[in-house]
Amino acid sequence: MPQTILVFLDPAHPAGRLADSRQPQLFATDLGATRGDGIFESLLALDGRPRKVQAHLDRLASSAELLELELPAAAAWLAAIQTGLAEFAQPEAIVKLLVTRGVEDAGQPTAWVQVAALPESSKALREKGLDVLLLDRGYDSGLAERAPWLLLGAKTLSYAVNMAALRYAHQHDADDVIFTSADGRVLEGPTSSVLIAHRDGAVKRLITTQLDSGILPGTTQGALFAAAKDAGWELGYGPLVPADLFDADAVWLVSSIRLLAPVNRIDGTEINHDAELTAELNALLATIR
Ligand SMILES: Cc1ncc(COP(=O)(O)O)c(C=O)c1O
Structure with a gap:
């Protein structure tokens, strides 16, 4: 090292x-x-x-x-x-x-x-994909706006809770976490943004979670959305609920370091994945400077 x-x-x-x-x-x-x-x-x-x-x-x-x-x-x-x-x-x-x-x-x-x-582990998970747990963050999706002192949209050094959620996932045979809000919305991972895709004939739609729901706005999500739009994808910004993850044609966690990691299972249930869309989004990510 x-x-x-x-x-x-x-x-x-x-x-x-x-x-x-x-x-x-x-x-x-x-x-x-x-x-x-x-x-x-x-x-x-x-x-x-x-x-x-x-x-x-x-x-x-x-x-x-x-x-x-x-x-x-x-x-x-x-x-x-x-x-x-x-x-x-x-x-x-x-x-x-x-x-x-x-x-x-x-x-x-x-x-x-x-x-x-x-870390080698983050490279490996890009390839292998992720088993994810849905974990309750305990906040409702309107809290960020009501209580700015909670600093929900800031990337603060207080990441102990995020790391504890990841340890909890590892102790329960999972690789990562998707947080949900107290009012049942899908939020983000402890170190990543959530993306889902739907195919409808030739139309491809890329959707992330509602950006003003107390999540950190992801730079990877932002850059990938811009590239996907140029490549003809339709874009959407939630709100998403857990059923939307099970219903999607593919789900990914994205972040600056690990890039695009497909989600294979949520709470032990296998979900849809789409190797072609993963390859297409990886190619778009490779164009981002
Ligand atoms: C809570 C949280 N959400 C989302 C992200 C993804 O952000 P980015 O794509 O800018 O790395 C991160 C990155 O570490 C994060 O910590």
């Missing part, structure tokens, strides 16, 4: 300050560590080029706005990403952008880029 690369955003170092990931680098009083008070992005880099970088910077900015967090300029992020990728020199990498509210009382955010290898 190549060593993880760290590049801190630091006004004294315009290209970013490289740091040793084998040594401690954060203060124990950093609010990111003590309160999970911060935000992040994960993106894929291929051959040294970050994919959909503007979409990730835009989502980082909207997360920062929701948390009222000061964010370094886009140019500083791009420079630090380049520094990290030049140092990593592998054909595939996960690039994380992280910002915390900083050390207690310092009033300055802590911001860094982390470049690391892709």
